[in-house]
Amino acid sequence: DIQMTQSPSSVSASVGDRVTITCRASQGVSSWLAWYQQKPGKAPKLLIYDASSLQTGVPSRFSGSGSGTDFTLTISSLQPEDFATYYCQQANSFPRTFGQGTKVEIK
Amino acid sequence: QVQLVESGGGVVQPGTSLKVSCAASGFTFNSYGIHWVRQAPGKGLEWVAIVWHDGSNQYYADSVRGRFTISRDSSRNTVSLQMNSLRAEDTAVYYCARDCTGGSCLDYWGQGTLVTVSS
Numbered sequence: 089d090i091q092m093t094q095s096p097s098s099v100s101a102s103v104g105d106r107v108t109i110t111c112r113a114s115q116g117v118s119s120w121l122a123w124y125q126q127k128p129g130k131a132p133k134l135l136i137y138d139a140s141s142l143q144t145g146v147p148s149r150f151s152g153s154g155s156g157t158d159f160t161l162t163i164s165s166l167q168p169e170d171f172a173t174y175y176c177q178q179a180n181s182f183p184r185t186f187g188q189g190t191k192v193e194i195k
Numbered sequence: 196q197v198q199l200v201e202s203g204g205g206v207v208q209p210g211t212s213l214k215v216s217c218a219a220s221g222f223t224f225n226s227y228g229i230h231w232v233r234q235a236p237g238k239g240l241e242w243v244a245i246v247w248h249d250g251s252n253q254y255y256a257d258s259v260r261g262r263f264t265i266s267r268d269s270s271r272n273t274v275s276l277q278m279n280s281l282r283a284e285d286t287a288v289y290y291c292a293r294d295c296t297g298g299s300c301l302d303y304w305g306q307g308t309l310v311t312v313s314s
Binding site: 138 | 239242254292297301304305307
């Protein structure tokens with residue numbers, strides 16, 4: 089199985105900050121990588137697919153990059169509604185696997 | 196609009212069975228695979244299983260293979276997860292989610308149903 093490792097596990101940031109979350113796969117997943125946002129008590133929401141494609145309706149301050157084993161989710165200017173937990177997920181092979189999550193907290 | 200609605204969660208004893216269901220609407224059901232993803236209390240997301248758009252294939256996480264069975268009923272636009280030999284570690288919110296076109300993500304999610312395995 090492919091293991092997905094996110095860093096950091098949590099980050100404290102202020103409104104307007106640039107935030108970067110990384111995700112590393114234990115083996116290459118090409119560009120088959122998605123990012124999700126989850127708020128407490130809610131279902132996850134798709135943000136980015138195919139490593140860098142923005143899901144319809146997602147603000148352009150979110151962006152994704154990378155291929156192979158190393159990926160990045162960037163929030164260019166953090167907004168109050170962005171405080172949440174973010175997960176990466178590989179779609180290269182079964183079983184699908186998620187990273188452990190990165191919690192973005194208010195500084 | 197795309198909707199996925201889970202049902203069937205509850206409290207069950209270890210070693211017993213439970214079936215959870217996902218009712219789909221707002222899209223062409225037979226064109227999309229459907230996943231189950233679970234989240235234990237206070238923990239991260241764990242992928243559980245997928246059934247192909249036409250029901251021809253299923254894949255499972257190692258942790259549930261041999262105990263859980265995913266199936267779909269195109270006449271009722273529903274996907275089910277039959278869970279047998281339940282363990283305390285199966286306690287979680289179970290979400291169903293639609294496979295993206297091309298299979299590279301999960302684009303729509305239900306609100307989840309809570310399964311608690313406890314004596």
